[in-house]
Amino acid sequence: MKLIAIVLVLAVPARAATSTFQALGKGFKAPVVVAQGFDAQVIFSNLTAPRGIAFDANQNLLVVERGFGITAFTRVSSPSAGWRRTVVIENPKLTQGIQVDGRNLYVSSGDSILVYEYDIATTSVDATHPPYTFVGGLPANGPVNTHTLQLETDLTGRTVAVLVAVGPSVNIDPLARDPNSGRSTIRRFPIPLREAPLYDPVPFDFSEGQVLAYGLRNPTGFTFHSGWNTFTAGTKNLFVVDNGPELDNVPGLDAAFLSENPADELQQIQYTVGPDSEIPSPQFYGFPDCFTIWNPAADELGVRQYLGTKKGAQFSAQLTPERDDAWCRNKKNNVAPVLPFQAHTSPLDIKFFTPSLFNSNSSFPATYGGDAFVSFHGSLGQPLPSGYGVVRVPFIHGLTPPNVDYSFVIQAMNLTTCPGDCIRPVGLAFGEDGKLYVSSDNSGELFVLQRKIAT
Numbered sequence: 001m002k003l004i005a006i007v008l009v010l011a012v013p014a015r016a017a018t019s020t021f022q023a024l025g026k027g028f029k030a031p032v033v034v035a036q037g038f039d040a041q042v043i044f045s046n047l048t049a050p051r052g053i054a055f056d057a058n059q060n061l062l063v064v065e066r067g068f069g070i071t072a073f074t075r076v077s078s079p080s081a082g083w084r085r086t087v088v089i090e091n092p093k094l095t096q097g098i099q100v101d102g103r104n105l106y107v108s109s110g111d112s113i114l115v116y117e118y119d120i121a122t123t124s125v126d127a128t129h130p131p132y133t134f135v136g137g138l139p140a141n142g143p144v145n146t147h148t149l150q151l152e153t154d155l156t157g158r159t160v161a162v163l164v165a166v167g168p169s170v171n172i173d174p175l176a177r178d179p180n181s182g183r184s185t186i187r188r189f190p191i192p193l194r195e196a197p198l199y200d201p202v203p204f205d206f207s208e209g210q211v212l213a214y215g216l217r218n219p220t221g222f223t224f225h226s227g228w229n230t231f232t233a234g235t236k237n238l239f240v241v242d243n244g245p246e247l248d249n250v251p252g253l254d255a256a257f258l259s260e261n262p263a264d265e266l267q268q269i270q271y272t273v274g275p276d277s278e279i280p281s282p283q284f285y286g287f288p289d290c291f292t293i294w295n296p297a298a299d300e301l302g303v304r305q306y307l308g309t310k311k312g313a314q315f316s317a318q319l320t321p322e323r324d325d326a327w328c329r330n331k332k333n334n335v336a337p338v339l340p341f342q343a344h345t346s347p348l349d350i351k352f353f354t355p356s357l358f359n360s361n362s363s364f365p366a367t368y369g370g371d372a373f374v375s376f377h378g379s380l381g382q383p384l385p386s387g388y389g390v391v392r393v394p395f396i397h398g399l400t401p402p403n404v405d406y407s408f409v410i411q412a413m414n415l416t417t418c419p420g421d422c423i424r425p426v427g428l429a430f431g432e433d434g435k436l437y438v439s440s441d442n443s444g445e446l447f448v449l450q451r452k453i454a455t
């Protein structure tokens with residue numbers, strides 16, 4: 001017993017030593033344009049593909065460095081102002097998902113959801129406990145295996161479920177028509193009432209998850225809208241960003257049309273949780289049959305059949321005769337997005353801004369309260385690169401006004417050089433300070449957007 005204690009004491013300094021510091025004032029790898037009245041500062045450079053990010057209750061920013069593990073970033077003011085990076089977990093299998101609830105740190109790999117016991121005071125995990133597998137057997141194949149996570153809380157704030165995203169098995173995946181296929185879907189895993197930290201010898205199998213929605217091609221990011229909503233207390237109002245496919249083999253469409261279609265999407269899922277954690281039957285969100293028009297006139301001469309439709313209209317990929325344009329436009333068959341995003345911009349995360357008690361003159365303005373912010377990873381292989389930034393989507397009373405325009409708060413300055421060293425935003429998180437923190441995987445950067453202080 002005594003021997004073990006000595007070993008543990010010796011292990012602590014080794015962990016603490018894996019900290020590095022970066023002073024404020026380092027530049028971006030490639031130039032950015034920031035919206036008027038805002039300012040962007042690099043927090044840390046040269047990271048290993050930073051993806052999902054989340055704040056713990058002490059305002060340490062936890063980051064999935066994909067291919068490395070989890071790191072924590074803590075603001076330091078002396079001897080010089082900057083950020084300290086501490087290694088929390090070395091696990092190269094972790095891909096993107098990260099959520100923290102007290103001592104429970106939820107992370108995702110290609111095939112499982114793991115829970116580490118997290119010590120907020122030292123930003124470290126308990127080295128004596130291996131992580132607990134909360135869900136095993138996730139499908140790890142297909143073009144994406146990032147498995148975004150979102151915790152669901154009840155009206156008292158207690159975490160009651162974990163939502164898990166799964167993408168398609170191939171670009172156009174017929175399996176996604178079946179809610180039980182486990183592809184292009186969000187599944188919900190209720191957490192049994194038990195003591196924290198959460199250690200349970202029996203993991204869920206992925207097949208046991210409740211289907212929240214299906215036909216969402218690649219639900220890369222999702223979050224609940226809590227404030228400013230007009231919905232009944234207890235109704236969950238989840239907003240999801242979804243990445244469209246390449247429709248290269250669909251008859252009647254050509255490269256010029258497909259360079260601006262189909263749109264990427266903002267989807268809304270509303271549900272109410274019953275007393276035994278039961279949820280309503282899931283709805284179908286269109287994939288692989290129904291898609292969204294971004295620009296109906298992208299090829300006015302070559303593809304004329306959508307000229308009479310508007311941005312946001314549903315159209316069919318004509319994979320089966322029954323699921324034609326009329327079928328796709330019938331709300332009973334297919335839930336259309338609440339907002340289309342420009343084709344190929346690859347939205348990866350969404351967060352709502354809520355002004356907090358700690359707001360200062362560099363926080364986002366209170367008039368942005370309730371608005372959504374979405375990261376655009378950016379297009380690849382398109383003649384004109386698009387995305388490579390973060391946009392603000394105005395919301396009014398928990399809804400996007402019809403045909404609302406979104407606008408960039410930050411974007412790579414010269415899109416023709418992208419991807420190159422351009423920012424490729426992935427994870428978003430608002431701090432208690434009312435500033436927006438962003439990870440950028442390709443450029444290996446973590447940065448913060450804040451209001452510019454007038455001088």
Ligand SMILES: *[C@@H]1O[C@H](CO)[C@@H](O)[C@H](O)[C@H]1NC(C)=O
Pocket residue numbers: 022026045046
């Ligand atoms: C990142 O790494 C590059 C190449 O090693 C180096 O030139 C640069 O100074 C580093 N940036 C920072 C902020 O440490």
Ligand SMILES: *[C@@H]1O[C@H](CO)[C@@H](O)[C@H](O)[C@H]1NC(C)=O
Pocket residue numbers: 360361362453454455
């Ligand atoms: C912003 O807030 C800080 C801290 O509260 C204060 O010192 C500073 O004068 C303010 N600046 C402006 C331009 O209001």
Ligand SMILES: *[C@@H]1O[C@H](CO)[C@@H](O)[C@H](O)[C@H]1NC(C)=O
Pocket residue numbers: 414416417
């Ligand atoms: C953008 O980058 C391209 C390719 O490097 C270059 O030719 C062009 O001059 C740049 N445009 C601006 C405005 O800097």
